[in-house]
Amino acid sequence: MLIRTHNLTKIYPGRFSVPDKPAVVDACIDIAEGETVGLVGESGSGKTTIGHMLTGLIKPSSGEISYCGDPVTLPLRGELRRKLQIIFQHPEISFNPRLPLIKSIEEPYHFYRKADGVQALYDEMGQFGIYPEHLNRLPAELSGGELQRASIMRVLAVRPSLVVLDEVTSMLDSISQAQVLQILKDYQKQHQVSYLFITHHEALCKVFCDKVYRIHEGCIVGLVGSTSQGFNL
Numbered sequence: 001m002l003i004r005t006h007n008l009t010k011i012y013p014g015r016f017s018v019p020d021k022p023a024v025v026d027a028c029i030d031i032a033e034g035e036t037v038g039l040v041g042e043s044g045s046g047k048t049t050i051g052h053m054l055t056g057l058i059k060p061s062s063g064e065i066s067y068c069g070d071p072v073t074l075p076l077r078g079e080l081r082r083k084l085q086i087i088f089q090h091p092e093i094s095f096n097p098r099l100p101l102i103k104s105i106e107e108p109y110h111f112y113r114k115a116d117g118v119q120a121l122y123d124e125m126g127q128f129g130i131y132p133e134h135l136n137r138l139p140a141e142l143s144g145g146e147l148q149r150a151s152i153m154r155v156l157a158v159r160p161s162l163v164v165l166d167e168v169t170s171m172l173d174s175i176s177q178a179q180v181l182q183i184l185k186d187y188q189k190q191h192q193v194s195y196l197f198i199t200h201h202e203a204l205c206k207v208f209c210d211k212v213y214r215i216h217e218g219c220i221v222g223l224v225g226s227t228s229q230g231f232n233l
């Protein structure tokens, strides 16, 4: 199993007189190599908290995460930092607003794939719908769909094993949404990446995911898969 969590729990410390708050309780999630796993639930149910724990952005309060059978410990080091990635709902936060797009895309690429040379990066851009005319623009000079495709490219160009997709299409119109999902699927076919697809949008899970966990008030309350029982969200 690429990723397995066992009784993963996050309790955010309360502030002032507010008590500690469990955001995720005893979550057990399996993500196989090349699999797309949905995580669906209402606002505040703990989806993003799980995504942040899986990618090392926040520390679990208890429970374990394993990667190919080995425990994941924080801070993430070495190859694990490259392999566990997240793409956010608002692509602006992945880019420096004062730098041309290409600078922000090249930075992680140079860090992790310097040996492949910059031409390989340019060769890959077209499959993400990013073209030379976009590269010297500031993030604010791109459409929402273009910027989200650029943020996807920035992450996938470093060849991750798991990408948490946190509401990545929710700010997009239906055409851009379909483009982004197609790009993600096409890339997955080539590179066997796994996705954790976080969404409120149950219908999207049916078309995009191999199996779907449902979360309610921090607890995983259901799992349906397209291959076993069929989707019955």
Ligand SMILES: Nc1ncnc2c1ncn2[C@@H]1O[C@H](COP(=O)(O)OP(=O)(O)OP(=O)(O)O)[C@@H](O)[C@H]1O
Pocket (backbone or CB within 6 Å): 012, 013, 021, 022, 023, 041, 042, 043, 044, 045, 046, 047, 048, 049, 050, 200
């Ligand atoms: N840093 C934090 N400190 C305290 N509480 C937090 C923090 N981050 C999230 N929470 C709380 O944890 C709970 C789960 O939040 P989370 O963002 O994981 O939910 P979500 O399902 O992703 O919601 P949404 O779909 O609205 O993004 C919420 O009640 C939220 O207020």
